[in-house]
Amino acid sequence: MDGDSYPSYTYKLRSTGPTPTGGGSFITQSFGIDKSRIVTYTATSTINRSDDMAGIPGGIYISASWQRLPYLTQGGGQVFSGNTVEKPVWWDQDVIT
Numbered sequence: 001m002d003g004d005s006y007p008s009y010t011y012k013l014r015s016t017g018p019t020p021t022g023g024g025s026f027i028t029q030s031f032g033i034d035k036s037r038i039v040t041y042t043a044t045s046t047i048n049r050s051d052d053m054a055g056i057p058g059g060i061y062i063s064a065s066w067q068r069l070p071y072l073t074q075g076g077g078q079v080f081s082g083n084t085v086e087k088p089v090w091w092d093q094d095v096i097t
Contacts, residue, residue, distance in 0.1 A: 003044035010036045012088070034088035036062075041084075043069065045077045048084060060086050 012034040018026035047066050053059045066082035073079060 001041060001044045001046045001048065004042045005044075006040045006042075008038050008040070010038060012036075033091040035091055036088045037086045039084050039086075040082075042081055043079050044081070045073050045079055047080050047082070054087050062087050 013030055014032045014034065015028045015030040018028050021027050048061055048064050050056070051059060052061055053064070054062045061084050063085040064082065066080045069079040069081055071079055
């Protein structure tokens, strides 16, 4: 996709449920992180195709949201803003400090 884009990331900790250790205390054991890349587009004339979505072989996006903006490119094409969320990448517990 063309135009200005701004990547960011989300992290989801994967862990066990709370385990009692006695005296009213609990611990939670972590075992990894899901890291997802989110890209926000302020203005682009191209958007991802349906076959770019997860569930289709080779698709990398789990979510995409687009809005058509009320102006056109110099060539008369539509302009969009929006964001895409890529499939999470698994990080093992070894990277958690």
